[in-house]
Amino acid sequence: MSAAKIKKKDKVIVLTGKDKGKTGEVIEFLPKENRVKVRGVNIVKKHQRQTQTSAGGILEIEAFLHVSNVAHVDPKTNLPTRVGFKTLEDGRKVRYAKRSGELIDL
Structure with missing residues (x-):
């Protein structure tokens, strides 16, 4: 994969486990192990x-x-969403929320 769908400082929500439903900021991401550390979770x-x-x-x-x-x-609805990639007119590759179409990378 060329670009990660989740990066440091992203706001994420926990889907399963003892902290299901909690939200927090990603403070560490290990792409080789597919693991994230979320603040307060x-x-x-x-x-x-x-x-x-x-x-x-x-x-x-x-x-x-x-x-x-x-x-x-x-970013628009504060609900969980999947992440997609778009290429803008100026050639930048950015992430967007598939639920609302809102850009994540600005």
């Missing part, structure tokens, strides 16, 4: 050993989700 507890620079304890961090379990949020 899929929070897990990590036990951290104390080091010289940081205190130990139980941290709450975001874990990765599979990209198939999230959908892009339509």
Whole structure:
């Protein structure tokens, strides 16, 4: 695939799992593993050993989700949408929401 349908800083909604229906911003994307990390979603507890620079304890961090379990949020209707690609008159390839036809990349 030449271009990713989901990128960093995109607003996505979770489709399945314990956080179904939650929305958030993509903070990390691993294209080779098809995984995304979404702010405030899929929070897990990590036990951290104390080091010289940081205190130990139980941290709450975001874990990765599979990209198939999230959908892009339509900028116009705030509903889940699929993403397509268009080529504009000036030759730029941009993403658009298939639900409303609204451009995602500006």
